[in-house]
Amino acid sequence: MEKRSDTTGALPLSSLRLLASPLQLTYSYIWQVIRQRNVKQYGKVEEFVTMVTQTVPDLISFKQTAQLVLGLRARIILDLLQKEGPPDSKAIQTLINKLKVAGSSGKDTEVEKSQTNFMVLVQNLLKNPAEKKRFFQEVFPVQYGTKFDTALQALTAGLVCKLEQVLPVPNLSQLGAMISAEPSVLVACGGFIPDSRDLKTLLLHQQAKGLLGIKATISSSVGNCVLSSLAFRPKPVETLPPTAAAAATARIPKALRSNNQ
Incomplete structure (x- = not known):
């Protein structure tokens, strides 16, 4: 069951979904x-x-796409290889089979x-435990270390920025x-x-951050006509008592009474 935060802690996902669109949450997750x-x-x-x-x-150039996709796939494979004990050869082979970027044949020699x-x-590392050990001790930190991770971050940021341009969050007028x-x-x-x-959780969270104290953008008098309309009481129509009504009718000439009837 999802935990609900207090007003100052982290928002639960159910409330966070109200604050951000699904795409924004996706970009943030990535x-x-x-x-x-x-x-x-x-x-x-x-996959995304x-x-x-x-x-x-x-969205981004073919080479940038290839570097990002291949970089992610390579790190997944190497993570499986780096685990203690015998590697899961079947899982690794499945990943190797889908390593190539779609449409890469003949498009970019690099x-x-x-x-x-x-x-x-990867095939060599699967077959040779000694070579695998040396690779992760000496080669991996250099070739797949900070520089590699920073490149993946830059490529990811570029893709997300492009997606935000292509899929902007509409304002209320546009959405309406x-x-x-x-x-x-x-x-x-x-x-x-x-x-x-x-x-309620979201509102209390924002209130605790002081966001509800922001000065209103509309005049305090806006909407007052609603109360004045509700408060308005029209004057009642005067109705004559039966005897007075009969007397008034009697004063009307007989000819006029006949026409009205």
């Missing part, structure tokens, strides 16, 4: 995974990068060479135009009204 060098999560990042770059190849050489390296064009969409949006507990 960036934090790469920044923290959380290799165990690289698989999800690689592959999907968006195959859908829109011009990319092709890098793919081929890395595949040969989108959902009001189709009545069924507008009605369906009512289903996105958040759970009251999640919204």
Whole structure:
């Protein structure tokens, strides 16, 4: 069960989803995974990068795409190889089989060479434990250390920035135009009204940070007409008692009474 934070701690995911769009959360997840060098999560990042770059190849250059995708895939494979005990050859071989970047054949000789050489390296490390030990002690820290990780961070940041340009968060006016064009969409949006507990958690969290004390952008008198309309009481229509009404009718000439009837 998801924990709910106090007003000053970290927001629970259910409330965080109200503050940021799904895409913003995705971008943040990707960036934090790469920044923290959380290799165990690289698989999800690689799948996302592959999907968006195959859908829109011009987001970043082919070489940049290849470096990012290959870099992520290589680190996943090396992480499996680096574990204590016999490596999971089957899992590693599966990853090697999907190492190559789609459409790379004949497109960039440097990319092709890098793919081929890395595949040969991995096969050698799988077959030779002594070579594997030497590689991770001497070669890995140099070739796949800080410089390598920094390059992955830069490539990831570039891709995320490009995606933010291609998929900007619409403002209220733009979003309003989108959902009001189709009545069924507008009605369906009512289903996105958040759970009251999640919204309460978010509001209290923001209040604790002092954000609710920001000066209002509208005049304090705006909306006063609502109260004045509710307070308005029209004068009651005067109604004559039955006897007075009969007397008034009697004073009307008979001819006029006949016409009215």
